[in-house]
Amino acid sequence: MSSGFGKKLVIAISSRALFDLDDSHQIYQEQGLEAYARYQIDHEDDILSPGEAFPMVQKLLRINERLGGESRVEVLLLSRNSADTGLRVFNSIEHYGLDITRAAFSGGESPYRYVSAFGCHLFLSTDAQDVRSALENGVAAATLMSSSSPQEGSDSTLKFAFDGDAVLFSDESEQIYKSQGLDAFTENEKSSAREPMSGGPFKAFLSALHGLQAEFPPLESPIRTALVTARSAPAHERVIRTLRAWNIRIDESLFLGGLDKSAFLRAYGADVFFDDQELHCDSAGQHIATGHVPHGVANS
Incomplete structure (x- = not known):
């Protein structure tokens, strides 16, 4: 670079x-x-x-x-x-x-x-x-993607929202889910909970945002970040430990267990949301600016 x-x-x-x-x-x-x-x-x-x-x-x-x-x-x-x-x-x-x-x-x-x-x-x-x-x-x-009803965030804070697997993290775990199913995915995440995941395509960008946030006192940063993932417990622990190992701060983490993300993105007030799956992007794009990340097994 x-x-x-x-x-x-x-x-x-x-x-x-x-x-x-x-x-x-x-x-x-x-x-x-x-x-x-x-x-x-x-x-x-x-x-x-x-x-x-x-x-x-x-x-x-x-x-x-x-x-x-x-x-x-x-x-x-x-x-x-x-x-x-x-x-x-x-x-x-x-x-x-x-x-x-x-x-x-x-x-x-x-x-x-x-x-x-x-x-x-x-x-x-x-x-x-x-x-x-x-x-x-x-x-x-x-x-x-074109939003059906795009709306600007309600305040001056810039709010980024990210999906986890294949965006912030590699798609290694998602590959297991796609090929072997939810039970195998959950068992893998439990057994690998203390092994940090590899970085996905947006890791470096998140790290750069974290560095910019550090220029401000914790409660005065003009940037907030959120992880909005379909994961739920017990697959949450590996995510938390991975971000800790990277020494990267995420302000908000939503583990939705497969629930539709749109209502939560609106509640968070996201300015832009990044996800690797077009289905999620289509849903979120009806309400907020959404970026499809054509990466990983879901886009093979």
Whole structure:
């Protein structure tokens, strides 16, 4: 990972995740690249509406203000646009007062290859293949799904929610569940309770969040994290001991034993939720911004 940003938390986001580009994307799909480029240039002074990730990005960038202007969070844009067609995106960034100054416009090619060069901890996109490519290159990444009724968190605190297996943790235990069933999974977790699990694709991102939280007194952090997992007792112990071994703090842990996660995510007030299973993402996405993590046995 590049060290050009020092100890900053670095998040890359696609233009379609940050802004609502559905109209212009439809033109691209139906009429082709030339018509799309002409449309974007003709409308480059028309401000784009916020997209799925916009509220999260706003809250992230406000963290720098909480630190007295010290820049500890960097949000950058990765886009398939050219710089010419991307001018509308930058005009919209300026309109909303977002402190985003770095971008890579890849002119129709996949921009994921710049994720590692920028040293990103997280990549959010609406393009599933770009997300898979980033994950394969060791970067936490998720495909942002369109919410039926997205809602911004009720306060200034930025709340991340994560599934456990195949997201924060490896899918080693989930593989047992898929191949041998619940009883074998439970027995394995009981017998391995004191053996920390391997990290999943979002471990490094969670660790970076933990480091940023440490910049604030415990009760004053502008970031909260939650584990929202289908696990229940006795499979909870290995999770707790794993996080303890990693020396990573999770603010809230919900062991739901297979209950639907949506109501709990709403009660927590999640700004964004990451899960590896599309069924869970579809359910949660009706209420909050949700990122599908195409990783592990559930996505084989």
